[in-house]
Amino acid sequence: MDSKYDLMSGKCSNSKFSLKFKPTPIVFHNKNGPPSPKKIKLNNSKAEIPIPNSNSNSNFGNKCKLSIQEQKRKLPVFQNRNKLLDLIKRHQTLIILGETGCGKTTQIPQYIYSARLQNNGRIAVTQPRRVAAISIATRVSQEIGNGAGIGDTVGYLVRFEEVTSKNTKILYLTDGMLLREAIVDNLLMQYTVIILDEAHERTIHTDVLFGIVKNAQKVRDERKLTPLKVIIMSATMDVDHFSKYFECKVVYLEGRTYPVNIFYTKAPQDDYQTACVATFFKIHRQAPADEDVLIFLTGQEEIEAVVHQIRLLAKDPEVNGPPVRVYPLYASQPSSQQICVFQSVPENTRKVIVSTNVAETSITISGVKHVIDSGMVKVRSYHPTTGLDALKVQRISQEQAWQRTGRAGRVSEGNCYRIYTKFQFECLQKSTMPEIERCNLSTVVLQLLSLEIHAAHFDFMDKPPKESVASAFEQLNMLGAIEDVDSGKLTELGTQMALFPLDPRFSKILLSASNYGCLEEALTIVAILSGESIFLNPPAKRDQVQALRQKFYSAYGDHIMLLNAFREYTNVSQNNRRSWCHEHYINIRNITYAREVRAQLADICRKCQIPASSCGSNMDQVRKCLLTGLFTNVAELHRDRSYITLDKRQIVSIHPSSCIHGQKPPYILFTEVVQTSKCYLRSLTTINVEWLLEIVPDYVRIRNIKCVD
DNA sequence: AATCCTTGG
Incomplete structure (x- = not known):
């Protein structure tokens, strides 16, 4: 053991993640070229040759000076335009498998629009994330370029932001928004084409929409209403599962990414963190400084520890290589820190990003040439019998491994170092377990009931565990949302609860607040709880933050403390809020969002005719009110x-x-x-x-x- | 006595 690598004596106090010994070099097998997943070709036998200079979904760079029309023609999907249109015309339901960079998300809705396949209705395209819906809609609006801006022919719809008009024909929206629309109109009559994009991600919303659009299509057909076309777009390998459920044809579109060399370790690695660090320095010594590295790990604490280790080791005079800039990346970071990962570093400097799975799908960093994949991820899973949520570090799925690998091939040929053996890879689960199989289902069960559907009889692609459905019914029954566990008929209270974009327990708190004369307070607390934390906790300034926070402290606990902080915030004049948040270590993005949520919830309360009330300083009323739901x-x-x-x-x-x-x-x-x-x-x-x-x-x-x- | 993956409405 080389003592100079013994960080135990240094400032890294957390022994769990300290580097106890000098990282030994990890030996890799090189598998040349990506053994990419099995492909199903479009009946066209002529494969397209990948064309360089791809643009990604979330990062529309204009590196070349091609016109928009020229760029569109260069997308792989363009070659198949007529064939695709023909298939879409002939089939009511179609699955389109498209690799990254094939242009399916931006182009296919435009093809449908220009061929007038939507008739007089709208084309809906769902996305799992808000930013994606907004940025893609903006791009497509530019591409259509009929002199109109975003919100005219092309619009988007996400919570708190609707940019549409009567003319809107292509609507990008979050899957959650389409699901809420389905509660108002389960036949989704304003749409003639519904495209569920990124279906492979299997978000709980997309999974429920699968059954809802399938049903809407069938019922509209039976009642001789305007027909509904359904298109499922996915990057999944497990296409059989989708095609069995939808009983329809599958089309394959080749993508446009660069090849990535895969390296597996020769032996399994027990200590994946140290192995990641060792692998980073191996790359660091050999690769040119302008090649960026992205490391996938599991959580904030682990990431901060590895960042610290890399910084220390990089300063070591015995470590060869250019200077290093290390950036942690995880979702709960303040956005000011998150932006740092997009900044370019000085010349002859190595950039390395140490990230959770946010960098798998939500955040795309251009310029990454080397990916180090720990093979691990932190997953939340719900245990219906205990009602507990567990947050466990576990192995990723093969799909996730490919997703991580793909992050190295977005701008040029890349490398992916897998901190596991080829055999271990083959033992991984093929697909990630869908969210619906590991979630508390009370919200979904309530939403379905408001559509007069019993979750036990719903046509799920993958059925959620029986115990989860049962415990959701039990919870709704205890909250008084249903008449009894078996019939599953909604009470008046239950019907009102379904109107809120909340966990039913939170809806219950709001709906009973007038009994305790504390609606104002309940709205504030529920709004804050349903979002991300409003408090910033930079570890370096812990004592300082602790002292400042005394101002909001309540002996009754966290809920009243949140209320105190929010009350203070609303007392600060509009112009001073930014600096006030900064001074008090309040996350301005999250508190602003909470304010918007609060306004939305207040609006729904008005519609439910819940009278406004405030309990002033009588906190017992609020505490009792919280108990009505919790x-x-x-x-x-x-x-x-x-x-x-x-x-x-x-x-x-x-x-x-x-x-x-x-x-x-x-x-x-x-x-x-x-x-x-x-x-x-x-x-x-x-x-x-x-x-x-x-x-x-x-x-x-x-x-x-x-x-x- | 000692800390938290990620979305969405």
């Missing part, structure tokens, strides 16, 4: 100083991020519990246990909960 989330202090949940008798702990961490109140209400190294309760409020008897007497009786000390 009564199953109560934990009691035990003699041995640990906490146990009243509902399922789980042993749990207060998460260190809570403002009452370190205190031991006898009863606490929690927003969620996530199992990582322990079962941690997040976002807490202290309560009096007698309140349970007053608020949910039936629940107390059924669960046989003791409400007196």
